[in-house]
Amino acid sequence: MAGETGSYDALKLENQVCFPLYACAKELVRQYGPYLKDLNLTYTQYIVMMVLWEKETVSSRELAACLHLDYGTLTPVLKRLEQAGYLTRARTKEDERLLTLTLTEKGKALKTSAVAIPPAIAACMGLTMEEFGMLYQLTYKALKHMEERNVEGGKNNVCV
16 A cells, blocks of 8 residues: 555645635635624625625626526525615516616615725735735636636536
8 A cells, every 4th residue: 555655645635726725715704704794794695795886786697607606596695685775686678587686775885884894804814915916816717717618518517
Protein backbone atom coordinates (compact mmCIF):
# COMPACT_ATOMS: atom_id res chain seq x y z
CA MET A 1 0.00 0.00 0.00
CA ALA A 2 2.90 2.36 0.69
CA GLY A 3 3.89 2.31 -2.99
CA GLU A 4 0.38 3.38 -4.00
CA THR A 5 0.40 6.50 -1.79
CA GLY A 6 1.64 8.77 -4.58
CA SER A 7 -1.14 7.75 -6.95
CA TYR A 8 -3.75 8.67 -4.33
CA ASP A 9 -2.31 12.10 -3.46
CA ALA A 10 -4.95 13.75 -5.65
CA LEU A 11 -7.59 12.34 -3.28
CA LYS A 12 -6.18 14.03 -0.19
CA LEU A 13 -8.44 16.77 1.13
CA GLU A 14 -5.45 19.10 1.47
CA ASN A 15 -4.85 18.82 -2.29
CA GLN A 16 -8.37 19.84 -3.29
CA VAL A 17 -9.19 23.35 -4.45
CA CYS A 18 -12.90 22.61 -3.98
CA PHE A 19 -12.60 22.16 -0.23
CA PRO A 20 -11.13 25.54 0.74
CA LEU A 21 -13.57 27.21 -1.68
CA TYR A 22 -16.46 25.34 -0.03
CA ALA A 23 -15.24 26.04 3.51
CA CYS A 24 -14.52 29.69 2.70
CA ALA A 25 -17.93 30.20 1.09
CA LYS A 26 -19.62 28.63 4.10
CA GLU A 27 -17.63 30.81 6.50
CA LEU A 28 -18.24 33.91 4.42
CA VAL A 29 -22.01 33.39 4.55
CA ARG A 30 -21.68 32.83 8.31
CA GLN A 31 -19.85 36.17 8.62
CA TYR A 32 -22.80 37.87 6.93
CA GLY A 33 -25.14 36.43 9.59
CA PRO A 34 -25.08 39.19 12.22
CA TYR A 35 -25.38 41.95 9.61
CA LEU A 36 -28.26 40.26 7.82
CA LYS A 37 -30.02 39.41 11.08
CA ASP A 38 -30.23 43.16 11.74
CA LEU A 39 -31.98 43.51 8.36
CA ASN A 40 -34.12 40.41 8.94
CA LEU A 41 -32.76 38.84 5.73
CA THR A 42 -31.21 35.51 4.84
CA TYR A 43 -28.14 35.49 2.62
CA THR A 44 -30.21 34.41 -0.39
CA GLN A 45 -32.72 37.19 0.26
CA TYR A 46 -29.81 39.63 0.52
CA ILE A 47 -28.36 38.72 -2.88
CA VAL A 48 -31.82 39.04 -4.43
CA MET A 49 -32.11 42.49 -2.88
CA MET A 50 -28.67 43.46 -4.21
CA VAL A 51 -29.86 42.74 -7.75
CA LEU A 52 -33.04 44.71 -7.17
CA TRP A 53 -31.15 47.65 -5.63
CA GLU A 54 -29.12 47.77 -8.82
CA LYS A 55 -31.88 47.19 -11.39
CA GLU A 56 -35.12 48.02 -9.52
CA THR A 57 -37.12 45.84 -11.95
CA VAL A 58 -36.03 42.44 -13.19
CA SER A 59 -37.63 39.31 -14.64
CA SER A 60 -37.53 36.10 -12.64
CA ARG A 61 -35.53 34.52 -15.49
CA GLU A 62 -32.92 37.29 -15.44
CA LEU A 63 -32.69 37.12 -11.64
CA ALA A 64 -32.23 33.34 -11.66
CA ALA A 65 -29.45 33.62 -14.25
CA CYS A 66 -27.76 36.49 -12.43
CA LEU A 67 -27.71 34.63 -9.11
CA HIS A 68 -27.01 31.16 -10.56
CA LEU A 69 -30.11 29.84 -8.79
CA ASP A 70 -33.05 27.80 -10.02
CA TYR A 71 -36.70 28.80 -9.77
CA GLY A 72 -37.35 26.22 -7.05
CA THR A 73 -34.84 27.96 -4.82
CA LEU A 74 -35.99 31.47 -5.72
CA THR A 75 -39.76 31.05 -5.42
CA PRO A 76 -39.98 30.83 -1.59
CA VAL A 77 -37.36 33.58 -1.23
CA LEU A 78 -39.33 35.91 -3.48
CA LYS A 79 -42.58 35.13 -1.66
CA ARG A 80 -41.01 36.03 1.69
CA LEU A 81 -39.52 39.25 0.32
CA GLU A 82 -42.91 40.17 -1.10
CA GLN A 83 -44.61 39.41 2.23
CA ALA A 84 -42.04 41.67 3.93
CA GLY A 85 -43.01 44.44 1.51
CA TYR A 86 -39.60 44.71 -0.21
CA LEU A 87 -40.74 43.76 -3.71
CA THR A 88 -43.79 43.07 -5.82
CA ARG A 89 -44.25 40.13 -8.14
CA ALA A 90 -46.41 40.34 -11.26
CA ARG A 91 -46.94 37.87 -14.09
CA THR A 92 -45.75 39.10 -17.48
CA LYS A 93 -48.35 39.42 -20.23
CA GLU A 94 -46.02 37.81 -22.79
CA ASP A 95 -45.36 34.68 -20.72
CA GLU A 96 -47.45 34.05 -17.61
CA ARG A 97 -44.83 31.63 -16.31
CA LEU A 98 -42.46 34.55 -15.83
CA LEU A 99 -42.61 37.13 -13.09
CA THR A 100 -41.59 40.75 -13.16
CA LEU A 101 -40.05 41.69 -9.84
CA THR A 102 -40.11 45.34 -8.79
CA LEU A 103 -38.44 46.94 -5.81
CA THR A 104 -40.81 48.79 -3.47
CA GLU A 105 -40.10 51.98 -1.54
CA LYS A 106 -39.65 49.86 1.59
CA GLY A 107 -37.13 47.74 -0.32
CA LYS A 108 -35.29 50.86 -1.48
CA ALA A 109 -35.12 52.13 2.10
CA LEU A 110 -33.46 48.88 3.21
CA LYS A 111 -30.52 49.68 0.95
CA THR A 112 -29.44 52.48 3.30
CA SER A 113 -29.08 49.99 6.15
CA ALA A 114 -27.21 47.48 3.98
CA VAL A 115 -24.56 49.83 2.59
CA ALA A 116 -22.13 49.13 5.45
CA ILE A 117 -22.16 45.36 4.92
CA PRO A 118 -19.74 44.93 1.97
CA PRO A 119 -16.83 46.84 3.55
CA ALA A 120 -17.37 45.02 6.86
CA ILE A 121 -17.26 41.64 5.13
CA ALA A 122 -14.22 42.64 3.07
CA ALA A 123 -12.43 43.52 6.33
CA CYS A 124 -13.26 40.03 7.69
CA MET A 125 -11.41 38.41 4.80
CA GLY A 126 -8.00 39.91 5.58
CA LEU A 127 -7.06 40.41 1.93
CA THR A 128 -5.38 43.36 0.30
CA MET A 129 -7.34 45.09 -2.46
CA GLU A 130 -5.02 43.43 -5.00
CA GLU A 131 -5.61 39.96 -3.49
CA PHE A 132 -9.34 40.64 -3.32
CA GLY A 133 -9.35 41.56 -7.02
CA MET A 134 -7.35 38.44 -7.94
CA LEU A 135 -9.69 36.19 -5.96
CA TYR A 136 -12.70 37.80 -7.61
CA GLN A 137 -11.26 37.41 -11.12
CA LEU A 138 -10.12 33.82 -10.65
CA THR A 139 -13.38 32.72 -9.05
CA TYR A 140 -15.46 34.19 -11.87
CA LYS A 141 -13.08 32.78 -14.49
CA ALA A 142 -13.52 29.27 -13.08
CA LEU A 143 -17.30 29.71 -12.76
CA LYS A 144 -17.62 30.94 -16.35
CA HIS A 145 -15.52 28.07 -17.69
CA MET A 146 -17.57 25.44 -15.83
CA GLU A 147 -20.85 27.02 -16.96
CA GLU A 148 -19.67 27.09 -20.58
CA ARG A 149 -18.88 23.39 -20.33
CA ASN A 150 -22.41 22.80 -19.02
CA VAL A 151 -23.89 24.58 -22.04
CA GLU A 152 -21.74 22.54 -24.42
CA GLY A 153 -23.03 19.33 -22.88
CA GLY A 154 -20.84 16.41 -22.16
CA LYS A 155 -21.22 13.56 -19.76
CA ASN A 156 -24.16 14.73 -17.63
CA ASN A 157 -22.93 18.32 -18.03
CA VAL A 158 -19.83 17.80 -15.90
CA CYS A 159 -16.15 17.96 -16.72
CA VAL A 160 -14.73 14.63 -17.83
